[in-house]
Amino acid sequence: METNQATDILATNLNTDEYEMVYEKPKTLVDVAMHYCPGCAHSLVHKLIMEVVEEMDIQEQTIGVAPVGCSVFAYDYMNIDMQEAAHGRACAVATAIRRLMPDKYVFTYQGDGDLAAIGIGETIHAINRGENFLIVFMNNAVYGMTSGQMAPTTLPNMWSTTTPCGRDTSFYGEPIKVSELISQLPGAIYVTRQVVNSANGVRRTKKALQNAFKYQKTHKGTCFVEVIGNCPSNWKMTPVECSDFIDDEMIKAYPLGDVKVPK
Amino acid sequence: MTEIKLMKGNEALAEAAIQAGCDAYFGYPITPQSEVLEYLAREMPKHGRVVMQAESEVASINMVYGAAGSGFRAMTSSSSPGISLMQEGISYIAGAELPCLIVNVNRAGPGLGTIQPGQGDYFQSTKGGGHGDYRMIVLAPASVQEMADHVFLGFDLADKYRNPVLMLSDGAIGQMMEKVAFKPYKKPDIDKSSWATTGKPKTRDRNYITSLHIQPEKMELHNLKLEEKFNQMREHEVRYEEYNTKEAEYLFVAYGLSARICQKAMDIARGKGIKIGLLRPITLFPYPYKRLAELAPQLKMVLSVELNSGQMIEDVRLGVNGKVPVEFFGRLGGMMPTPESIVHHLETLIMARNGN
Ligand SMILES: Cc1ncc(C[n+]2csc(CCOP(=O)(O)OP(=O)(O)O)c2C)c(N)n1
Numbered sequence: 250m251e252t253n254q255a256t257d258i259l260a261t262n263l264n265t266d267e268y269e270m271v272y273e274k275p276k277t278l279v280d281v282a283m284h285y286c287p288g289c290a291h292s293l294v295h296k297l298i299m300e301v302v303e304e305m306d307i308q309e310q311t312i313g314v315a316p317v318g319c320s321v322f323a324y325d326y327m328n329i330d331m332q333e334a335a336h337g338r339a340c341a342v343a344t345a346i347r348r349l350m351p352d353k354y355v356f357t358y359q360g361d362g363d364l365a366a367i368g369i370g371e372t373i374h375a376i377n378r379g380e381n382f383l384i385v386f387m388n389n390a391v392y393g394m395t396s397g398q399m400a401p402t403t404l405p406n407m408w409s410t411t412t413p414c415g416r417d418t419s420f421y422g423e424p425i426k427v428s429e430l431i432s433q434l435p436g437a438i439y440v441t442r443q444v445v446n447s448a449n450g451v452r453r454t455k456k457a458l459q460n461a462f463k464y465q466k467t468h469k470g471t472c473f474v475e476v477i478g479n480c481p482s483n484w485k486m487t488p489v490e491c492s493d494f495i496d497d498e499m500i501k502a503y504p505l506g507d508v509k510v511p512k
Numbered sequence: 513m514t515e516i517k518l519m520k521g522n523e524a525l526a527e528a529a530i531q532a533g534c535d536a537y538f539g540y541p542i543t544p545q546s547e548v549l550e551y552l553a554r555e556m557p558k559h560g561r562v563v564m565q566a567e568s569e570v571a572s573i574n575m576v577y578g579a580a581g582s583g584f585r586a587m588t589s590s591s592s593p594g595i596s597l598m599q600e601g602i603s604y605i606a607g608a609e610l611p612c613l614i615v616n617v618n619r620a621g622p623g624l625g626t627i628q629p630g631q632g633d634y635f636q637s638t639k640g641g642g643h644g645d646y647r648m649i650v651l652a653p654a655s656v657q658e659m660a661d662h663v664f665l666g667f668d669l670a671d672k673y674r675n676p677v678l679m680l681s682d683g684a685i686g687q688m689m690e691k692v693a694f695k696p697y698k699k700p701d702i703d704k705s706s707w708a709t710t711g712k713p714k715t716r717d718r719n720y721i722t723s724l725h726i727q728p729e730k731m732e733l734h735n736l737k738l739e740e741k742f743n744q745m746r747e748h749e750v751r752y753e754e755y756n757t758k759e760a761e762y763l764f765v766a767y768g769l770s771a772r773i774c775q776k777a778m779d780i781a782r783g784k785g786i787k788i789g790l791l792r793p794i795t796l797f798p799y800p801y802k803r804l805a806e807l808a809p810q811l812k813m814v815l816s817v818e819l820n821s822g823q824m825i826e827d828v829r830l831g832v833n834g835k836v837p838v839e840f841f842g843r844l845g846g847m848m849p850t851p852e853s854i855v856h857h858l859e860t861l862i863m864a865r866n867g868n
Contacts, residue, residue, distance in 0.1 A: 281543035292681030309711045312582070315722075324720035331710035332581045333722035335604050341566070345586070345858070348562045349536055351710055371574070374567040 275303040277328045284322060288488025290445050290478035291320050294387060297445075297455045298356070299327055301462055311354040312346050314339045316368075318360035319393040337368025340375035343382045354465055355382040362392045365401040365427050372431070379436030379470035383461045386427060388503065390476035397483030401425040404502055409483075424502060428475045432509040438470035440509040444477040444500060446492040464511060477503055515694045521659040525589070525615060525679075526551035530585025531638035533699035534613075535584035536562040538575040538583055543627040544593045544683040545617035548728035549589075569594035573601030573614070579723035580610035583708030585667055586697070589615035592633055592685070593624065595641075601677055603642030606738070609707075611670035613663065614648075615679040617686040620819070620846035628846025629683035629769055635681045638797045645735055647742040649677045650796040651751055652767040656690035658794075664697050671702050671750065680796060682819065684769045684848070750760040751794035752803060756782065760789030762858065763807060765828050766817040767793045769848070774817050776851035781858060788858070796824070804831025813865065815839045815858055819848065837865075 262473050274280070277299040285292045304309050307440050308329055315323040317336035324331035334342040339357035347355040364372050372384070389408055392398040398411040402424045406415035416424075432440040439461055442455040454476055461472035479491035486494060519527065526548045529537060529831050537556060539549040551567060556563035562579070566572040572588045587795035590598065595616045605612060616637065620630030637650050649669050651662040659681060666677040705716075712718045725731040755778065757763065762781075764774040771792040781788045791807070804814075814836055816825040822840045829838050841857045843849045 309713050312709050312711060314578070321724060324718070324722065328712070328718055330712045330718055331720045332578060333608075333720065334577070334601055335574060335722060338570065338577075338601070339573035342572040342578035342581070344564075344571075345538065345562075345575040346582050348564070349579055349582055349584050350710065366696060369840055370567055371571050374571065 258292070277291070277303040277308050279324065279326050279328045283326055285319065286482045288479065288481045288491060289319070290476065291387060292341040293445050293451065294385065294476050294478070295320070295323060295326050297451070297458055298358070298385065300455065301458045302329060305459075305462055307354050307462070310352070311356070314343045314346070314355070314357040316357070316359040316363040317394070318363045320358055320360065320387065321394070323358055326482070337363050337366070338371055339363065340368065340371040340380070340384065344375050344378070347380055347382045351468070354462060356385060357382065357386065358385045360393065361386070361388050361390065361400040361427075365425050369401075369482070373434070376431050376471045376473070377434045377436045381465055381468050381470065383460070383465060383472045383474065386473060386475040387476055387478045388427070390424075390482050390499065391482040391483045393480050393483055394485045397480070402427070404498060410466050426503060428473065428503075428508045431473060436470045437509060438467075438475055438511045439464050439472040441473070441477075441507045442475040442477065442503055442505050444495060444505055446479070446495045467511070469511065475503075477505075496510065513696065517692055517694070518689055519656060519692050520547060520666070520689050521653075521656045521681065522547035522617065523551050524656045524660040524692045525663055525681075525686075526555070527694070528660035529587055530555055530561070531694055531697055532664045532667050533585055533666070534561065534587050536575075536579040536586045538564050538566045538572040538579075538586070538588050540566050540572050540590065540594060542594045542839050544619060544629075544686050545589055545591050545615070548615070568598065569597040570601065573598040573605070576612050576614075577601060577605050577608070577610060578829050580605065580612040581608065581709055583704035583710060587613040587615070587667075590618065591617045591619045592621050592630070595633065595636070599636075599642035599684045602648070603646060604723050605676045606642075606646035606648065607644065608721050609674040609738075610676070610721065611667075611674050612676050613666045613670055613679065614676055615681065618680060618682040620844065622766060626846040627683060629685075629819060630844075630846055631682060631768060631770065631819035632823070633680065634796065634818070634820060637678055638799070638827070646738060646798055647745065647796060647800070648675060649673070650746055651677065651679045652794060652796050653679060653685055654768050654771045654792060655685065656688065656692045659685060660692050660694060668700065671700065673745060680768070682769050683846075746798040749795055750798045750800050750802070752800040753792045753794060754803070755790045757789035757791065757807060760787050760807075760810065761812045762786060762788040762862070763811050763814045764788060764817055765793070765804070765814060765824070766790065767796060767824065770817045770819055773849060773851055774854065777854040777858070780851055781855045786858065786862070787802050799827045799831070801827070801831040804828060805833060805835075808832040808835035811836045813861060815861070816840050817849070817854060818842045820844065
């Protein structure tokens with residue numbers, strides 16, 4: 250395993266005896282440096298999911314499905330059994346896992362290209378069947394892994410490498426509001442949109458993930474947690490600028506909060 | 513006790529899947545194999561197994577991936593256009609080393625083509641189909657009996673090599689009715705706990721299923737490991753059947769439905785005094801190159817008979833390696849040759865050779 254230079258330096262300069270331990274990484278996270286760009290929301294959301302898995306003590310019962318996208322390496326970080334699905338097919342993979350092992354907790358973790366473009370068919374059909382798993386949907390309005398092309402969620406007039414003059418909605422249509430779209434399906438029992446650019450947002454996102462894991466045990470349908478993420482490298486912004494862009498632009502197009510809650 | 517039934521090829525296949533302990537079947541309707549999904553939709557739940565009509569063949573194959581990745585016996589079936597859609601998924605399955613069974617009840621193409629039998633998917637089945645360096649054992653049933661037998665064999669070989677196995681059938685073998693015997697079968701007890709994703713207990717490291725090796729050095733090692741597996745298949749899994757090859761001067765090479773027709777053609781030709789035999793490859797990968805090489809010195813000509821415009825003939829040529837002329841006879845578009853037309857073609861070729 251590669252050593253993390255930053256933590257090594259910290260470890261040598263810090264006498265931990267003098268400090269009170271207030272936070273520890275969950276054991277359900279593998280202790281390695283993540284490959285994500287500085288400020289990227291993926292790493293934070295990985296951590297939140299793994300905190301929930303640890304707190305609910307369900308490591309042994311949880312199987313995750315990683316997408317093709319920046320989070321393709323999720324299985325390097327999440328210390329649980331995982332499968333890496335083909336681009337867009339996480340919901341099909343998760344369907345089979347959950348159908349064959351109905352007592353397990355299953356989740357997919359997908360970007361907006363993966364879930365809302367190439368994989369929209371699998372997504373809609375899995376939710377329509379009310380598959381008993383959780384879909385964590387990272388909406389960063391861009392294709393991260395392939396370096397910043399337009400996603401179905403790219404905002405009107407937003408720059409991307411394939412919309413160099415901004416997204417022209419007369420040409421490419423309006424961004425897809427996935428949470429609102431799939432909440433129409435009876436199979437969806439819990440649909441919520443959260444954000445992680447503030448402490449409050451992080452807390453609410455974690456709460457949403459906790460709810461979603463718990464609802465799985467009711468065997469009533471699919472849970473869908475959309476997280477408004479960011480992409481400093483491809484938005485060509487600093488993490489702080491990203492945070493402002495989320496507050497000023499993203500959550501206007503993608504209103505926060507529960508879209509659907511179980512009856 | 514052996515059970516004998518009169519069944520359609522597709523139904524025999526479906527029944528065999530149940531008897532082989534298939535845990536999960538995922539499929540999407542397409543002629544000429546929709547009976548498989550219909551039969552299993554009726555029967556699988558009685559055995560507490562999972563059966564699902566997926567939203568597409570793309571979903572089917574990725575469901576198979578998920579099920580196989582968690583250590584379950586999983587299969588799908590389709591016909592040509594649907595199998596084309598599955599190719600990316602099959603490549604992922606091979607890359608991630610997951611055992612499963614895929615059945616192609618081949619119809620004539622390209623494009624939407626027609627629902628009648630064809631063998632035009634030979635290249636796709638044996639030379640890759642999907643992207644990247646991988647191979648699959650390809651079984652070619654030539655009877656309803658083999659539609660059943662190859663399911664048991666296919667699942668066992670898939671487990672043995674942790675690799676997908678393809679059954680390449682065709683619309684005629686799938687649709688025709690014949691007697692089929694089901695022998696008692698015991699699903700082998702295979703320990704998949706070192707890799708299957710069933711939930712990580714404290715006592716072991718996490719298992720993950722992936723085909724991704726981002727560092728080229730590691731990817732090459734993975735490729736070499738796969739290649740070693742494919743070489744083992746080449747070494748140990750060649751299967752074929754031969755008839756009247758002992759004193760044969762001429763040889764038909766044909767698989768599946770074509771082999772059935774060639775059997776009759778062989779009888780007619782032998783009745784006319786032509787010393788002809790038949791080699792029927794049962795595995796199309798690995799291919800019986802060696803047996804062809806052994807037979808080549810005694811032969812004057814080989815005739816590859818296929819329901820396509822000449823695909824397997826390339827492997828026949830590789831097998832005989834220039835030692836003997838290889839000719840072709842085929843029908844296309846879902847048409848089937850009569851045995852007489854094959855014999856007529858054979859006689860014309862022999863006359864042309866002798867005439868000069
Ligand atoms: C079939 C296929 N098409 C295209 C790609 C290339 N590709 C990899 S990731 C990706 C998009 C990822 O974007 P997104 O799903 O939004 O996730 P992010 O990287 O932003 O987290 C694409 C198009 C692929 N791997 N497979």
